[in-house]
Amino acid sequence: MERQQILNFLETKVSKKRYQHCLGVEQTAVSLAPRYNVDPQLASVAALLHDVCREYDPDLLLQLASKFDILIDDIARAEPILLHGAVGARIVKEELGIEDNQILEAITYHITGAPNLCALSNLIFIADYIEPGRTFEQAKLLRAEAFGLEPEELLLRVFNNTLHYVIDRHYLIHPNTIAGRNELIMKGYHQNNG
């Protein structure tokens, strides 16, 4: 699918600010793609579309999730915004005819991360956190280091930062984030500093 077609579609789904965020995620994901052995074209499509349902109302997300037979766990029930990944994946499948499983997985899990994801999914999870529009201190620090870190170490840092972030704000912690981090620790990866 042509990039311009995707941009036209995205424009109908999100605000200008979110559109810019998606371009930022695309830029970051495409530039990191070779380090993750990911096809830059897949990275571009997944990045542009990851937040396609981010501005849907919580009620609509719940309604679409049940229509699409998406599992609504207790956490998603309490925080329906967490469904914008899984619902977004279904929407791009239905409305754009995107069938690529890696792209659909990346969109589904970009919010929480998860264990055993494909490289594209991990890349989008990371790029969403460090894209140039993220101006908070932790994102700035990680962005500056991103190209100097091993892919797994960068991923671990995004998991760690995400957990700190949700704890500091008293948000619910999704078990996928914990399981994704645990997988890396069990494989022997650890954060060297920072």
Ligand SMILES: [Fe+2]
């Ligand atoms: Fe998102």
Ligand SMILES: [Fe+2]
């Ligand atoms: Fe995002």
